[in-house]
Amino acid sequence: MFDDGVMAVSLADITTLSRLAESVLPVPEPFVDLLPSGGLVRGAMLATAGPVAQSLAMALVGPLTQMGSWCAVVGLEELGLLAASELGVELGRVLVVDEADPTRWPATVDALLDAVEVVLVRAPSQLSAATASRLVARARGRGSVLMQVGSSGSLWPQSPDFTISARSLAWDGIGFGHGHLRARHVEVEVVGRRVGGPARHGSIWLPGPDGAISRR
Amino acid sequence: MGDVRVRTLVVRCPDWSVYAAQPGPSDPLVVVRANRVVACSMAARSAGVEVGLRRREAQRRCPEVKVVGYDPGRDLRAFERVAACLDEITPGVEITSPGMLSFGTRGPSRYFGGDEPLGEKVLDAVRTALDGRWPAYVGIADGFFSALRASHQAQVDAREAMVVPVGCSDEFLASHPTSSLLEVLDVADLVDVWVRLGLSNLGLVSQLSTGDISARFGPTGLAAHRVARGFDLRPLDLQIPEEDLSVSMEFEDPLDRVDRGVFAAKALAEQLNSRLSELGVGCTRVQVYARTQGGEELSRQWRHEGTLSDVALAQRVRWQLDGWLSPSSGARSVSPAPSSGLVCLSLTPLEVQPDSGRQLGFWGGESRIDERVSRAIVRLQSQLGTQAVRLVQIRGARDPAQRVHQSPAEPDGRLGDSCPVDAPWPGQVPSPAPAVVFEEPLRVLVLDEAGREVGVSGRGELSAAPAVIERPGCARRALIGWAGPWLAQERWWDNQSQRRRVRFQVIDDRNEAMLLCVEGGLWWLEAAYQ
Numbered sequence: 001m002f003d004d005g006v007m008a009v010s011l012a013d014i015t016t017l018s019r020l021a022e023s024v025l026p027v028p029e030p031f032v033d034l035l036p037s038g039g040l041v042r043g044a045m046l047a048t049a050g051p052v053a054q055s056l057a058m059a060l061v062g063p064l065t066q067m068g069s070w071c072a073v074v075g076l077e078e079l080g081l082l083a084a085s086e087l088g089v090e091l092g093r094v095l096v097v098d099e100a101d102p103t104r105w106p107a108t109v110d111a112l113l114d115a116v117e118v119v120l121v122r123a124p125s126q127l128s129a130a131t132a133s134r135l136v137a138r139a140r141g142r143g144s145v146l147m148q149v150g151s152s153g154s155l156w157p158q159s160p161d162f163t164i165s166a167r168s169l170a171w172d173g174i175g176f177g178h179g180h181l182r183a184r185h186v187e188v189e190v191v192g193r194r195v196g197g198p199a200r201h202g203s204i205w206l207p208g209p210d211g212a213i214s215r216r
Numbered sequence: 217m218g219d220v221r222v223r224t225l226v227v228r229c230p231d232w233s234v235y236a237a238q239p240g241p242s243d244p245l246v247v248v249r250a251n252r253v254v255a256c257s258m259a260a261r262s263a264g265v266e267v268g269l270r271r272r273e274a275q276r277r278c279p280e281v282k283v284v285g286y287d288p289g290r291d292l293r294a295f296e297r298v299a300a301c302l303d304e305i306t307p308g309v310e311i312t313s314p315g316m317l318s319f320g321t322r323g324p325s326r327y328f329g330g331d332e333p334l335g336e337k338v339l340d341a342v343r344t345a346l347d348g349r350w351p352a353y354v355g356i357a358d359g360f361f362s363a364l365r366a367s368h369q370a371q372v373d374a375r376e377a378m379v380v381p382v383g384c385s386d387e388f389l390a391s392h393p394t395s396s397l398l399e400v401l402d403v404a405d406l407v408d409v410w411v412r413l414g415l416s417n418l419g420l421v422s423q424l425s426t427g428d429i430s431a432r433f434g435p436t437g438l439a440a441h442r443v444a445r446g447f448d449l450r451p452l453d454l455q456i457p458e459e460d461l462s463v464s465m466e467f468e469d470p471l472d473r474v475d476r477g478v479f480a481a482k483a484l485a486e487q488l489n490s491r492l493s494e495l496g497v498g499c500t501r502v503q504v505y506a507r508t509q510g511g512e513e514l515s516r517q518w519r520h521e522g523t524l525s526d527v528a529l530a531q532r533v534r535w536q537l538d539g540w541l542s543p544s545s546g547a548r549s550v551s552p553a554p555s556s557g558l559v560c561l562s563l564t565p566l567e568v569q570p571d572s573g574r575q576l577g578f579w580g581g582e583s584r585i586d587e588r589v590s591r592a593i594v595r596l597q598s599q600l601g602t603q604a605v606r607l608v609q610i611r612g613a614r615d616p617a618q619r620v621h622q623s624p625a626e627p628d629g630r631l632g633d634s635c636p637v638d639a640p641w642p643g644q645v646p647s648p649a650p651a652v653v654f655e656e657p658l659r660v661l662v663l664d665e666a667g668r669e670v671g672v673s674g675r676g677e678l679s680a681a682p683a684v685i686e687r688p689g690c691a692r693r694a695l696i697g698w699a700g701p702w703l704a705q706e707r708w709w710d711n712q713s714q715r716r717r718v719r720f721q722v723i724d725d726r727n728e729a730m731l732l733c734v735e736g737g738l739w740w741l742e743a744a745y746q
Contacts, residue, residue: 051726051728051746052651052746054651054652054746055651055745055746077655078652078655079651079652079653080620080649080651080652080653080743081608081610081622082610082620082649082653083648083649083650083651083745084651085610085649086647086648086649091608091609091610092607094607094608095589095592095593095605095606095607095625096605096606096607096608096622097596097604097605097606098600098604098605104599104600107599108600111592111595111596112592112596114592115588115589115591115592116588116589167726167727168726168728168729169727170727171697171723171727171729174698174699174721174723174729175697175699176697176698177681177698177699178699179699180645180646180699180721181646181648181699181729181745182646182648184648184727184745211647211648
């Protein structure tokens, strides 16, 4: 009887679990120690926040696009894709989708979660609890990652698995009337229920003087 | 080489998208695709709007302009009437794109007593179909490309038709600019290279030897070279398929809406192409045929320079379904809309040629998308529109917004040509690039220590060191660093669109960096390093 019960739940769960176990999507090396599980866990919802939110989001998806995985960007019209390329994103693996009107937005994101590894979004309006949990469930079911970019957290009824935020500490290379922006030193903070403990902090170059993302 | 040039007649209706969007009155109107003007009405043009401008720039030059999104379905719906009116003259009408069609003149010319009378006859029919409300130009010459150029020449000469005598197409083509190749081939980078090498017209291009072209520019170069010499790409190895290769699909539940047809179009296109690729050939001319529940038969031919990929094929079937199933409203219809839904749809390849692989991007090559991604693209494009789902390329330009080029995603993930990025572009702000580029720059105030607005001279010299920035809706922030100027004078050769801009980087007291631009004495926030 006990065995029967286990059998009944296992098939679907095993598929999901094995997919999850197999894959933590890679992130740039300086982020490995900061993120729970050392990367982007398939099926997770995370958020980037703070004044460097866009750079963080683009930096995080770089390595996976280089490995041939796809990333979709929904309705973040202002995202500087040139910067994405410089931060290591393989643009040939990026799908840019217009922000549909709020009624179509959930279906759009849903379809993309089904197709690509990571979907970068910013909620266009307050999401209902049902819509939000359907999207989260879709990501979990498909093993894709839902990443909120910038501070739209209040529009989501549930909090993300973790939030990664950063603030800019200093820019290198620029003076008062000379030079140009070259490297940025940021302080990264990761908080959330998946972090399992106090917030994690790290200090990185985003980007460094050589254009790469590195530990400081 | 045994190349023949098929005597061809081309009918071209310029700016067709404008007519399709607004048949009739000549208000200023632009058709916009991916934020750029792809067609504009005469009224808009006389206000200084031109094809290729950004939407914002077009609205700046002509504030009352009406902006309409690009919709190939709408264009074809309107064009179907033009194509149908020629069915009495010849059964061989082939649509190249909405606004342009062609057919071989051999039979019809003989019937109507020569090329000139045939041209007149065609113009009469087209004028009637358009109620004389839109211009149409006819070109007749040896080969499709020459005929197309002849139709342009007719427009330039303010005539309606131009006939290039038999055997004179070489001389005729020689004086045309190299860039006219872009009307039939997607070879922007190649043309760019040729023009920079001094090959400014087709005469110069055609003098190069085939061997040299092949060695330096590969198959793409060869194809363009052929076209420049007035040969059609198609008849190269043209075969009329001997066996019946057509594929068809029956619908139990009659097809009455275009969105349902999208899937059928894609499936049929894939089916046809996989059949053809087994035989090692690709299709250059295809007939789309449909039968309605009431037994009506509809058919239309499409042609293409080079073989049609799955996507290109599916697209044409989709446009054609759009033309049949949703005839333009209020139009005096030449071919009445089918009275009932479609029960059968079939594709018949009319001409095939050995397939040397699909056309590859000139610099990059072809990247394939996973089936999953491809399905999502098709699905989202059918819901949100083709323009709403895009792939990205980077190209050289000074303006951070212009350096990223987005084009509608083809479900097979193929990108068009892309420009190498590392070319030094004078006036370009050094990397890193800003992570946020505002669609519309924000007006800001930049003040010096004394609270006066900082002025910029023509050479980019500041009247005083910037000390404070004021953004609408934000608190004033002190500036702790700045750099620049980067001067950009764009399109200085054109009085209408020339822009002189000076850029500066600034950092505020929270270490947040911004890219500012000064134009016409005003400061704008263009981008932020967020």
